Amino acid sequence: MRGFDGTLDGDGDGYAVRAEGLVKRYGDKRALDGFDLAVREGTVHGLLGPNGAGKTTAVRILSTLVRLDEGHATVAGLDVARRPRDVRARIGLTGQYAAVDEVLTGRQNLEMFGRLFHLGGKWAKLRAGELLERFDLVDAADKGVGDYSGGMRRRLDLAASMILAPAVLFLDEPTTGLDPRSRGEVWESVRALVADGTTVLLTTQYLEEADRLASRVTVIDQGRAIADDTPDGLKNTVGGDRIEVVVAERSDIAQVVKVVARVAEGEPEADEAESRVHAPVTDRVAALTEVARTLRDEGVAVEDIGLRRPSLDDVFLRLTGHRTDVTETKKTTKKATKKTKKTEKTEEAAA
């Protein structure tokens, strides 16, 4: 399932999206400041970053909605600045808000978008039927979208993005504002699309989402890519597994540090406030057993002991020096809708 000719255009270098040195200025702010990206065909590529990092701007440039100021970008092998119309015939876009007509029914939406994709009335009808089935919307097909749940709208939005079976699908925070169940439904749909060969560029500020869906992740901060690796690779840059001990009495911390130091790869770190000692380890199970036994033998009261894999959150903190602050963002839909319109200007301001 690709473009009409069934293949990706371009030089066949194996990349569905390539961006080099993208710069986008809003006033004297640089939403993108030399952003690079390479997305392999047939993969889900995560674009991870906090609010205002430039994720949406990057997607809007790659999907031809916004012109770039400097740099060079190709999508499906086509230059986005020079051949925007041809790019549009090969991409799908699902933005942060389900961009479907709320008055029309699900079916009417898909048929309308199909005709606007120049499928012709008959084919648009047929395609709408296929997509409704595929995205599990048959029962609600002839109901007004205004009555759809958040998850259903999102699925309809995804279906509309898939009308031409695009080579590249841009998903800009596709699960923002969805409840966990709807989020699961969307993830499911995305996986199915990729199984059919669509390349997906997914922006998210949910680290879990990137971890679950993406085979490769680019971390973006202040308009630049600051890391590009597999989720596991990124976690390894923070260091591998860590052993963590929480003691009942703070006075025991010094003793625990000594015990942990025997199995640790590096210097154990002690967190007095949380009565916690942690250190990187390589042989995780052996280390855990050893520490637990020694502490018991020495009669140290332990509240908690365990192994921790670094999360992408840790990666983020390490790379940027700040957390991905989800709580601070998009509290209100009003603020959010404004953002769609004015791209990341407001996002910058909020950050």
Add this chain to the structure above:
Amino acid sequence: MSAALDQTAPPERSRLYWSLADCWNIVRRGLTHYQRQPVNIAWQLGFPILSVLLYGYVFGSAMKVPGGGDYQDFLMPGMFVMTMAFGFINTATLVVYDSTKGVIDRFRSMPMASSAVVAGRGVTDLIAACAELAIMMLTAVAMGWRPDGGAGFLAAFGLLLWLRFALIWIGVWLGLLVPNPEAAGGLFAIAFPLTMISSIYVAPQLMPDWLGFVAAWNPISSTAAATRELFGTPVGSGDSWVEQHALLMAGLWPLILTAVFLPLAVRRFQKLSR
């Protein structure tokens, strides 16, 4: 995998063909909205009908027309103009709704003619305007209004649509300018005084001099005066230059408005990609 996409490439057609086809599909969408929300039609048509009834019966006997003549003959064309004038709020509301919901972005990310987004809106609104005018005129006739038929009538109808056409661009421009649908609703606060200070309800000669001057030069006053003439009921026309040349000005004003606001609207639309 997809039977629908197994066809070969879409038929090669000219750009113009697709621009028109895309525009028509946007119009279809607008008309389907009316079909799916009949309440909206009732609401949109109800207001003008109510206005005709209210102004006609409540104020009808109290209002004077300078130089004599029937107030109904004065009022009805004014009501038609009022409905056309308020139409820009409709346009703006629908545009702001599409832009904040991301629908315009979706259209812009598709390989369709982007002109169709705006043109389709305009054509839909003109079709709605025809329906509004037809219903209002029938109501007016039921109340005893008797215009001349024939070419004059058609010309008056055309002038009213010409005004509505010009106001589409103000609507699109404002729709892309205001931040949310609620703000678009607030446009009534601007539209109301702008329509009051005109020759729609009251002849400018009856107003204080300075106000009468402003009212006479209000673009919608020219359309009102011109249509009164064309309907064969030229009542209450003043003797200032602009009132004496109502027909000319009813043609010119919308042209000027279009010349100003069409480029503004297009620029605003293009600005979306900045």
